[in-house]
Amino acid sequence: MECFSPPGTIQGMHIDTITPADLAWQAQALCAQTGADFFFPEPGSSVREAKRICGMCEMRPACLEYALSNDERFGVWGGLSEKERLHLRRTTH
Template sequence: MTEVFPLFGGFDEEISWQERALCAQTDPESFFPEKGGSTREAKRVCLACEVKAECLEYALAHDERFGIWGGLSERERRRLKKKAA
């Protein structure tokens, strides 16, 4: 049986992939840089992460508008969604 926990505004989501995410073991501030700040460090962590695809899928499905998810910035995710539409 899969564990389910409440996340983000009361939605129930499977979080087993989040528990394996490398970002959970690093400084969260690097994944949410100030406007104009560098995303390099966060993207480097994502490159080595085994759950990068699940993370990106989650961000796209939940319209995450801030931060680095699955190795992509907000702008990169918007472009990806436009291409898919």
């Protein structure tokens, strides 16, 4: 689970409410094979590499749905940055 959330985030709080089947996509995601550094860059750093990896990943729709459903505020999820997900939330609600 650590490869999907940076240390110190509240991700661990959600684990009791999500069934293992809901998280099956994470094991198949390309980010699970590359590490969190690309997906949780330092503020102001480029997310280009993370988006490139996401663009090749078949799990991208499930990842984005998960991020939106769980209000993930940090990192690149489903090929979208924090700002892009916030914009998406605002335009769909």
